[in-house]
Amino acid sequence: MRLVGMLRILSLAVLLLIAACTNDSLGEPQMGDCDNLDVTYVSLIKPIIDESCAYSTCHLDTAPGNYTSYGGILPSLQNGEFRNRVLNIKDDPTLGMPPDFSPADRPSSLTEEQLNLIRCWLDNNFPEE
């Protein structure tokens, strides 16, 4: 008798789950338009990196690479790690850059606009000037 009661509750739960079932998909990703942008390291990227990456305790002295110059960033641009950390796994709390443990006076995530600039810059083979 108790088992029957339990099975009733179970089947009710299953019915509720089926009722709450949807088959939805996200739309095509909104890719920012890069055509009208002339993104170079000097023009638009350096300020972002200076603010969010190249400061003491991070990509200036302790973390890999000195990001105060183009040459210092170049290795991680070329091996794809920059794109991976900043764009692909940006939501990972520790590996996504900038990380969630950034100092209080530094951003722990980039704005959509900054991300779009970086995406365009990387897609265009990260020109310096």
Next chain:
Amino acid sequence: MAKYFFSLLISIFCCGLVTAQEKIYQTFKDTRVINSHSVETLPKRKLDFRVSHRFGDLAGDNGGYKTFFGLENASDILIGVDYGVTNHLTVGLHRTKGAGSMPDGNSGLRQLLNGLVKLRFLQQTSDNKVPVSMTLVGIASLSTAEKIEDNPDIIRSFPKFAHRMATHAELLLARKFSDAFSLQLMPGFTQRNLVPFEDENGIFSLGLATRVQLTKVMALIADVTFPFSERRVSANGFYTPLGFGLEFDTGGHVFQINLTNATGLMETDYIPYTTTNWGDGEFRLGFTISRLFNL
């Protein structure tokens, strides 16, 4: 301890005399293998408090010495309880962090509450009249993550409440061939209510799990789950979740340590979202602490 050993001796002795309709127990020693569930359910009125952990990549780009072989990172963490309502029905509630993502980095569901129902409806017998044990498993995962309104490209935009959910159902068929060898087949179906662009909502899968006793106290366990999906192939950046582990029976307690490429702990997570590859060093150390209480 001595009492336990004595009753074990008696039961072994009895098995020699009364073979017909003896039920086969302990096809696996735990209710989970590595990533997968096993046919085992909890005894009635036992509460199983579980904490499972998956570390970061042991090797590859995100592993090695700089992350101390992944120990600096936690891919997924589970904390929760299972409860044996009867000897054949186990229910559970677990909280996981959620770990899986698409190959492009778009993450799956995060901050999850997972409900579990396990019904064991067939138990193998020693006379082989019932050659296998069978268990039904149902899992529902609900993301409690905050909704992000202004980014329609990510799952966390959650246009509807139902989009926070993913469910999984599977049938477990296991046979204990001998005390040293058990094998389990796991046909399953995973449903995600919201998926990334051009992905599929429902995924059929087939899993395989095994347990091989190596020495008196040590056993090798392994499981693998193949999603039946044309999209989920290595050419697209998806990999088959595959785990190996060693199980030590320390006397009244089973300790397990494992390696797996899957990052997520729940079926609703690692079946659709395993994009980490053994071949690239993207496998991790994992373990589970499980403690039984009488209620």
